[in-house]
Amino acid sequence: xxxLSNSSLNQNWFFRxxxxxxxxxxxxxxxxxxxxxxxxxxxxxxIVILPFALKYSFYVIFQxxxxxxxxxxxxxxxxxxxxxxxxxxxxxxxxxxxxxxxVGGIISVPMPVAAPSPIFxxxxxxxxxxxxxxxxPQWQA
Numbered sequence: 001x002x003x004l005s006n007s008s009l010n011q012n013w014f015f016r017x018x019x020x021x022x023x024x025x026x027x028x029x030x031x032x033x034x035x036x037x038x039x040x041x042x043x044x045x046x047i048v049i050l051p052f053a054l055k056y057s058f059y060v061i062f063q064x065x066x067x068x069x070x071x072x073x074x075x076x077x078x079x080x081x082x083x084x085x086x087x088x089x090x091x092x093x094x095x096x097x098x099x100x101x102x103v104g105g106i107i108s109v110p111m112p113v114a115a116p117s118p119i120f121x122x123x124x125x126x127x128x129x130x131x132x133x134x135x136x137p138q139w140q141a
Contacts, residue, residue, distance in 0.1 A: 025064045029056070059102055066098035 030047070034040045046052050070091060078087035 021068075022061070022064060025060050029060050062098050062101040066094050069094055 030043060033043045033047075037043055037046075047056050074087055074090050074094065078084075078090065
């Protein structure tokens, strides 16, 4: 019987660590990107392009990790025990840490040097730069 329980734990690690929420995070950010740009097809094509896909993944995954760290570690450990100052301090450090990871990942992924894709032909440069991704010089206002 222990082999059965060990096997079931190995099969359910994905759900045990709440990773089934990651599709929600990707859908959530995709929908906000659609609201920003106004066209779901263009957003999908933009996310599929490799540099933008990597930047999008950095943004979503590190933001989700910060939220889960807060929900599953900081709140039970500090907030529920009325240690408000320590909780707020660690929460601010978590936000700063996630911010540095996101910005570091976004900056370190190289952008293509080629001209903008026809996908962006009717978009304003400011709407692309709003996405927290470094824009090529010809897109910056």
